[in-house]
Amino acid sequence: MSTGENVAEAVEIEQLSRTYQRKRDEQPRLALDHVELRIQSGEVHGLLGPNGAGKTTLCKILSTVLLPTSGTVRVAGHDVVTETDAVRRLIGIAFGGERGLYTRLTARQNLMYWSALYRQSSREARTRVGSLLHRVGLADRADERVETFSRGMKQRLHLARALVGDPRVLILDEPTVGMDPVAARDFRVLVGELRTEGRTILITTHDMAEAEAVCDRVSLIDGGRLVATEDPRTIGRWLSAYERITAEVVGSDLADRLQQLPGVAAVRTEGPGRVIVETDAEGACAEVLRVLVGAGVTSISTGRPTLEDVYLKVVGDRGLVVR
Amino acid sequence: MRLFWASARFQALKLRHSLDDLMVLVTLPLFTIAFMAIVTEAGRFDLAPYAVVGTGIMAIWSIALFVSGEIIDSERWNGTLDATVAAPASLATIVLGRIAVVTLISLFGLAESAFAAWAVFGVWVQVHHVGVFLLTLACTFFAMVGTAMIMSGFFVLARSAVQFQNSMSYPFYVLGGVFVPVAVLPGWLQPVSKVVFLSWAADLLRDCLQPAPVTQVLLRLGIILLLGAVAMAIGYVLIRRVLHRVRHQGTVSFT
Ligand SMILES: Nc1ncnc2c1ncn2[C@@H]1O[C@H](COP(=O)(O)OP(=O)(O)O)[C@@H](O)[C@H]1O
Ligand SMILES: [Mg+2]
Numbered sequence: 129m130s131t132g133e134n135v136a137e138a139v140e141i142e143q144l145s146r147t148y149q150r151k152r153d154e155q156p157r158l159a160l161d162h163v164e165l166r167i168q169s170g171e172v173h174g175l176l177g178p179n180g181a182g183k184t185t186l187c188k189i190l191s192t193v194l195l196p197t198s199g200t201v202r203v204a205g206h207d208v209v210t211e212t213d214a215v216r217r218l219i220g221i222a223f224g225g226e227r228g229l230y231t232r233l234t235a236r237q238n239l240m241y242w243s244a245l246y247r248q249s250s251r252e253a254r255t256r257v258g259s260l261l262h263r264v265g266l267a268d269r270a271d272e273r274v275e276t277f278s279r280g281m282k283q284r285l286h287l288a289r290a291l292v293g294d295p296r297v298l299i300l301d302e303p304t305v306g307m308d309p310v311a312a313r314d315f316r317v318l319v320g321e322l323r324t325e326g327r328t329i330l331i332t333t334h335d336m337a338e339a340e341a342v343c344d345r346v347s348l349i350d351g352g353r354l355v356a357t358e359d360p361r362t363i364g365r366w367l368s369a370y371e372r373i374t375a376e377v378v379g380s381d382l383a384d385r386l387q388q389l390p391g392v393a394a395v396r397t398e399g400p401g402r403v404i405v406e407t408d409a410e411g412a413c414a415e416v417l418r419v420l421v422g423a424g425v426t427s428i429s430t431g432r433p434t435l436e437d438v439y440l441k442v443v444g445d446r447g448l449v450v451r
Numbered sequence: 452m453r454l455f456w457a458s459a460r461f462q463a464l465k466l467r468h469s470l471d472d473l474m475v476l477v478t479l480p481l482f483t484i485a486f487m488a489i490v491t492e493a494g495r496f497d498l499a500p501y502a503v504v505g506t507g508i509m510a511i512w513s514i515a516l517f518v519s520g521e522i523i524d525s526e527r528w529n530g531t532l533d534a535t536v537a538a539p540a541s542l543a544t545i546v547l548g549r550i551a552v553v554t555l556i557s558l559f560g561l562a563e564s565a566f567a568a569w570a571v572f573g574v575w576v577q578v579h580h581v582g583v584f585l586l587t588l589a590c591t592f593f594a595m596v597g598t599a600m601i602m603s604g605f606f607v608l609a610r611s612a613v614q615f616q617n618s619m620s621y622p623f624y625v626l627g628g629v630f631v632p633v634a635v636l637p638g639w640l641q642p643v644s645k646v647v648f649l650s651w652a653a654d655l656l657r658d659c660l661q662p663a664p665v666t667q668v669l670l671r672l673g674i675i676l677l678l679g680a681v682a683m684a685i686g687y688v689l690i691r692r693v694l695h696r697v698r699h700q701g702t703v704s705f706t
Contacts, residue, residue, distance in 0.1 A: 216537060221533075230465065233464055245535065
């Protein structure tokens with residue numbers, strides 16, 4: 129692209145906050161807290177965060193289904209509050225999960241209906257729906273009722289539905305929940321294709337591996353705050369540095385020794401003789417294992433930390449930097 | 452227009468696969484038979500149009516309440532409301548197209564009632580004024596669609612929709628002069644029933660089934676249309692309220 133060309137940002141989010149209030153006398157709950165995010169046109173952006181982080185809220189605001197409490201959001205330069213129609217023509221959205229389809233109708237009937245909502249003529253719709261069904265691998269089940277579909281097939285139909293309007297910006301809220309590994313791999317291939325076509329994609333997930341596999345950049349969100357936006361490999365490195373080792377039976381002497389090892393962040397005792405060791409540097413895990421094995425401990429398991437652990441670390445690190 | 456027809460088509464497909472929505476049309480003959488039994492027992496065959504029109508309209512209204520009235524609500528339960536709102540299409544037009552199909556099908560209730568009366572009791576209610584009858588049907592269709600628009604918005608916005616839904620059947624059969632003409636209702640109820648389009652529709656339909664000339668046809672049809680148009684306008688406003696609430700609260704609340 130030439131430097132003179134004015135490349136509009138696909139998504140611009142400035143100081144976006146959103147509160148929910150269920151009842152008048154209830155305390156408003158902050159679901160998004162001054163979120164700042166810019167997504168370049170053609171970028172695949174991951175929004176990674178645990179349940180309740182605010183991912184769906186952000187997707188809804190981007191897709192004009194929900195209004196911001198404060199701040200501004202633009203999609204390809206169009207404001208989601210004042211220019212809803214322009215935004216709606218540009219976006220496609222898939223909310224994850226089993227719901228959101230007309231299960232008594234066939235896959236094709238579902239898509240044909242949605243294509244009318246995207247102002248396509250019926251001839252246009254027929255060809256488009258046919259090719260979409262093919263694309264998501266549902267061509268040979270196209271005329272079967274959706275209620276007979278597996279969860280993964282429903283997810284693929286969701287995706288096809290989101291693509292019906294030929295969107296420039298695609299918003300996928302937890303698109304792979306419930307997909308089997310094969311379907312998830314196909315999904316990654318499809319996202320790659322869509323990216324090649326120049327579409328901008330926002331994917332929310334709580335699966336780090338998925339984010340790493342398909343995204344150009346990943347934003348971590350937790351408690352409504354955008355914690356960091358990074359290259360997915362950076363986040364991958366954080367994950368490999370943070371590991372968790374559970375071992376039994378470990379005496380208090382040994383626990384103290386583990387605590388002294390470099391790269392060991394915490395040693396917690398859980399019940400009699402059961403300890404959980406957390407590391408925060410690459411290579412520390414191997415050292416902990418050597419010490420444990422050397423001391424004759426045989427019941428050992430290691431695991432990747434949960435995303436929540438990583439957020440905690442990242443938030444914590446940031447906190448130190450700031451102060 | 453394409454959106455309207457696509458929504459109508461969609462509703463037709465949906466109904467085909469969920470016939471339980473049209474259960475009313477299955478039980479309808481039983482009601483007709485019950486009323487016709489009274490008519491024949493009393494030897495008052497002149498009242499057969501009351502039984503036929505009454506039970507037919509009951510089916511039309513009941514289908515409006517429980518099928519048309521639930522269109523937006525069912526989108527909410529189905530998890531499709533958000534994606535519908537996010538599409539560049541008017542929710543009101545979608546609802547309108549879908550209600551139109553439901554209402555059209557419900558009109559068959561009248562024919563079904565007439566058929567039941569004939570099949571079981573051999574009483575054939577004859578349409579003496581075919582032209583007026585068809586015009587009345589068309590106007591009734593329009594007014595029922597408009598009124599169902601109100602229902603579909605109202606049942607989502609109202610706090611305890613289900614209670615409203617149930618209590619909106621029999622009172623309206625009375626106010627709408629569905630089984631007995633409004634003229635025999637207590638005087639204080641009569642002004643209220645004048646704004647219920649059913650009362651005008653039921654009277655006109657019954658008049659068409661009797662040999663005597665139908666009077667003030669245009670005025671009465673005009674009133675049905677007017678009430679239908681007012682209902683449709685209110686329906687549009689309510690559907691906009693629904694959208695407003697979805698976008699402000701993040702949900703059309705379940706409280
Ligand atoms: N309609 C709503 N009314 C009240 N609170 C809500 C509503 N939707 C979401 N929330 C709250 O907002 C927060 C963020 O939710 P959500 O955006 O769904 O998170 P995520 O998609 O990351 O799991 C949660 O605390 C959730 O309980
Ligand atoms: Mg969510």
